[in-house]
Amino acid sequence: MDLLFLGTSSGTPTRARNVSGIALVEGSGKGWYLIDCGEATQHQLLRTPLTLHGLRAICITHVHGDHCYGLPGLLASAGMARRQEPLDIIAPAAIEGWVRTTLQMSQSGLPYELRFHATEQFQQWRNAQVIVTATALSHRVPSWGFAFTEARPDPRLDIARLERDGIPRGPIWGQLARGNDVDLEGRALRSDHYLLPTRPPRRLVIGGDNDRPELLREACHGAQVLVHEATYTQAVAQAGKTEFGHSTAAQVAEFAQSVGLPNLVLTHFSPRYQNQPGRGLSIEDIRAEAAHCFSGTLVLAEDLLRLHLDTQGTLHAPER
Amino acid sequence: MDLLFLGTSSGTPTRARNVSGIALVEGSGKGWYLIDCGEATQHQLLRTPLTLHGLRAICITHVHGDHCYGLPGLLASAGMARRQEPLDIIAPAAIEGWVRTTLQMSQSGLPYELRFHATEQFQQWRNAQVIVTATALSHRVPSWGFAFTEARPDPRLDIARLERDGIPRGPIWGQLARGNDVDLEGRALRSDHYLLPTRPPRRLVIGGDNDRPELLREACHGAQVLVHEATYTQAVAQAGKTEFGHSTAAQVAEFAQSVGLPNLVLTHFSPRYQNQPGRGLSIEDIRAEAAHCFSGTLVLAEDLLRLHLDTQGTLHAPER
Numbered sequence: 001m002d003l004l005f006l007g008t009s010s011g012t013p014t015r016a017r018n019v020s021g022i023a024l025v026e027g028s029g030k031g032w033y034l035i036d037c038g039e040a041t042q043h044q045l046l047r048t049p050l051t052l053h054g055l056r057a058i059c060i061t062h063v064h065g066d067h068c069y070g071l072p073g074l075l076a077s078a079g080m081a082r083r084q085e086p087l088d089i090i091a092p093a094a095i096e097g098w099v100r101t102t103l104q105m106s107q108s109g110l111p112y113e114l115r116f117h118a119t120e121q122f123q124q125w126r127n128a129q130v131i132v133t134a135t136a137l138s139h140r141v142p143s144w145g146f147a148f149t150e151a152r153p154d155p156r157l158d159i160a161r162l163e164r165d166g167i168p169r170g171p172i173w174g175q176l177a178r179g180n181d182v183d184l185e186g187r188a189l190r191s192d193h194y195l196l197p198t199r200p201p202r203r204l205v206i207g208g209d210n211d212r213p214e215l216l217r218e219a220c221h222g223a224q225v226l227v228h229e230a231t232y233t234q235a236v237a238q239a240g241k242t243e244f245g246h247s248t249a250a251q252v253a254e255f256a257q258s259v260g261l262p263n264l265v266l267t268h269f270s271p272r273y274q275n276q277p278g279r280g281l282s283i284e285d286i287r288a289e290a291a292h293c294f295s296g297t298l299v300l301a302e303d304l305l306r307l308h309l310d311t312q313g314t315l316h317a318p319e320r
Numbered sequence: 321m322d323l324l325f326l327g328t329s330s331g332t333p334t335r336a337r338n339v340s341g342i343a344l345v346e347g348s349g350k351g352w353y354l355i356d357c358g359e360a361t362q363h364q365l366l367r368t369p370l371t372l373h374g375l376r377a378i379c380i381t382h383v384h385g386d387h388c389y390g391l392p393g394l395l396a397s398a399g400m401a402r403r404q405e406p407l408d409i410i411a412p413a414a415i416e417g418w419v420r421t422t423l424q425m426s427q428s429g430l431p432y433e434l435r436f437h438a439t440e441q442f443q444q445w446r447n448a449q450v451i452v453t454a455t456a457l458s459h460r461v462p463s464w465g466f467a468f469t470e471a472r473p474d475p476r477l478d479i480a481r482l483e484r485d486g487i488p489r490g491p492i493w494g495q496l497a498r499g500n501d502v503d504l505e506g507r508a509l510r511s512d513h514y515l516l517p518t519r520p521p522r523r524l525v526i527g528g529d530n531d532r533p534e535l536l537r538e539a540c541h542g543a544q545v546l547v548h549e550a551t552y553t554q555a556v557a558q559a560g561k562t563e564f565g566h567s568t569a570a571q572v573a574e575f576a577q578s579v580g581l582p583n584l585v586l587t588h589f590s591p592r593y594q595n596q597p598g599r600g601l602s603i604e605d606i607r608a609e610a611a612h613c614f615s616g617t618l619v620l621a622e623d624l625l626r627l628h629l630d631t632q633g634t635l636h637a638p639e640r
Contacts, residue, residue: 001324015366039393040360046335065396073359073389077332098425105418106385107461138637141427 001027001150001309003227003265005301006034006044010209010231010268012068017276017303018044019066020268022206022227024148026129027311031056033130034074035146035206041070042077047304052078053085053270056127058216059134060091060119061208062143068095079110086113090125090132091270092117092142119144126151128179135219137210140245145207147219152179153202154311155195162194182246202309209268213255220259223312227301228252229268233289236270236281249286253293263315264294267301321347321470321522321629323585325621326364327356329549330529330566330588331386336595337623338364339386340588342526342547344468346449349630351376353450354394355466355519355526361390362397367624372398373405376447379441379454380411381528382463388415392422399430406433410452412462413438439464446471448499455539456528460565465527467539472499473522474631475515482514497601522629528587529588534577540579544633548572549588549622553609556590556601569606573613583635584614587621 002025007018019038024043031054045052052074060068068091072262078087082268089095093221096116103110117125120142125132135286137143157177166175167189175182180187203223205216213228220226230253231246249266256264266286273283287300299307299317308316322345327338339358339544343365346352351374354361365372372394378387388411398407409415416436423430440462445452450468453606457463480584485491487509493512495502502509523543525536534546540546550573551566569586576584593603607620619627619637628636 012400013363013366018363024326039390040363042337042510043333043363046333063426064430067391068426069396069422070359071394073385076385076389080332094425102385102389102418105414106383106388108385144502170538182519 003307004048005042005303005305007038008267008269008301008303009205010270012271015269023050030054031129034058036061036067037070037074039069040065042074052081053083055089058230059146062139063092063094071099075110076108082114086115088115088125090117090119090122093120135216137208137215138212139209143208143210145205145216145219147203147205149203150201153197153199156198160195199311202313209245211247213247213252215312217259220261223262225265225309225315226256226261227265227267230266230286231268231270233285241284249289250293253290257294262294263297265299265301266290323370323627325623325625326361327358328587328589328621328623330590332591334591343370350374351449354378354386356381357390357394358386359389362394372401373403377408379466380415382459382461383412383414385406391419395430396428406435408435408445410437410439410442413440455536457528457535458532459529463528463530465525465536465539467523467525469523470521472515473517473519476518478514478516511620519631522633529565531567532541533567533572537551537579540581545583545585545629545635546576547585548607550586551588551590553605569609570613573610577614581616583617585621586610
């Protein structure tokens with residue numbers, strides 16, 4: 001599974017960083033999931049191999065514009081690219097009304113169905129690849145984090161159970177092994193009942209804007225990766241001229257250390273942090289502050305950075 | 321006065337062209353006007369010297385998403401940049417409701433006032449620099465073109481009138497010459513009444529989506545430049561697989577020729593026209609078709625192209 005960062009700036013875009021958007025790509029490389037959709041997310045996608053046909057679901061963490069203003073344009077472009085498959089959108093309830101109003105205002109009919117799932121009433125969403133759950137966070141507006149867990153990590157057939165249930169060896173076993181449900185003379189056989197994982201599932205937690213990382217403690221159980229905002233360093237946050245509702249690098253790093261997370265990816269940096277060291281506040285200040293508190297693998301996201309999480313749960317960043 | 325193209329693709333962005341947006345920059349270089357605001361217009365602005373503080377007014381030609389989806393993000397970013405000056409927006413009435421709904425949904429309070437002017441009831445907008453008028457066009461939804469006319473082309477004082485009206489020579493003349501209205505012992509003196517142009521005003525006409533260029537005949541009277549969509553060539557339009565409501569290169573060029581326009585700038589090209597000749601449909605096909613019908617200066621817009629219209633009405637394109 002891969003993480004592909006489409007935007008890593010908070011609030012406004014800069015020349016180097018777009019506003020929030022993260023693609024989570026299935027192990028197969030075919031399907032992918034979009035977490036947040038700031039303005040120009042569809043533009044960033046043009047610089048990746050991902051297509052709007054491969055998009056399986058969109059999760060929006062909260063209603064602030066830098067996390068959702070790109071949604072109508074992306075949905076309209078998927079329509080112009082003749083997408084037909086329904087699209088699931090897990091988002092705060094207010095997003096649905098706004099998206100439908102926007103598409104109606106601009107007279108943009110879509111050739112595919114939008115299936116909204118209000119995060120306020122959300123339990124879980126799943127397909128054959130992933131299980132998505134949500135955790136309420138703390139921000140100026142309701143905000144959520146999403147955990148993505150591999151649904152069937154390298155499954156093998158549960159032979160003992162197949163034999164116990166009297167399922168005849170043959171093509172049916174093959175169907176079930178490939179993840180397909182089977183109708184056996186009126187008996188509905190669910191593939192999931194006959195598959196056993198051969199390793200622990202990969203699990204990634206992606207937080208929305210949040211000033212209390214510890215709210216993700218339970219979600220991070222069994223996770224190999226946490227992606228979390230680190231909008232400021234402590235020094236800037238304490239200077240008090242910042243919007244409230246965000247985490248500092250130290251806060252997130254201390255939390256990740258406390259739950260023994262092996263990999264921490266920071267993102268959503270205030271535009272005041274520059275990429276060039278020595279010119280005012282530097283993104284390296286954020287790295288240094290987090291590294292001081294966290295002993296695992298620490299990554300500071302950049303636009304178009306692609307990270308690979310292998311089946312053993314090791315996170316690979318490209319050589320710099 | 322300069323034209324700076326922020327987006328020149330129709331419908332969807334490409335890697336080389338963003339969706340619609342054009343900046344018209346005042347002769348002074350300080351203030352500017354935005355015509356259409358497709359998604360990521362604010363991102364394109366980061367690649368220009370223009371700031372959201374210098375923006376004097378926005379004109380939206382019609383409600384289609386590729387012409388307006390960038391508006392909420394741009395307005396929110398102007399707020400985050402602490403703009404305080406009210407902003408005039410001339411747009412179809414539906415845009416106002418949608419913008420206000422969007423800002424409310426995302427809980428984005430602006431520190432400046434939005435002053436909407438519904439194009440449906442629009443007569444004219446003016447400040448000390450330009451006069452803006454609108455012309456109804458023909459498209460799948462109501463669409464407008466906008467004419468920008470220099471308000472005071474290199475003015476000189478009308479000495480005869482000043483003397484006739486008994487305005488005493490002195491500082492008051494200076495105030496009026498600088499374009500300021502003056503209160504003379506209870507008598508309101510309007511600068512405009514005492515200024516004479518020393519040359520014809522520059523006038524630029526910028527069309528929205530439109531399949532009948534001849535609707536701009538009156539608007540083009542006295543204009544040096546027409547900017548108009550040329551979404552397709554005749555061959556593609558006649559193949560009939562295109563959306564209706566757009567103009568071909570030949571249609572626009574024939575119209576421009578018929579009214580004797582000195583300069584024609586084409587834009588809003590279908591993404592199927594590639595920049596590299598020899599790879600399927602080429603943008604050069606559009607150029608060739610228009611050049612066949614139009615004998616004036618022909619420019620095909622590109623993203624970030626900046627054209628200068630000098631005080632003599634000559635259009636200067638950068639060397640290629």
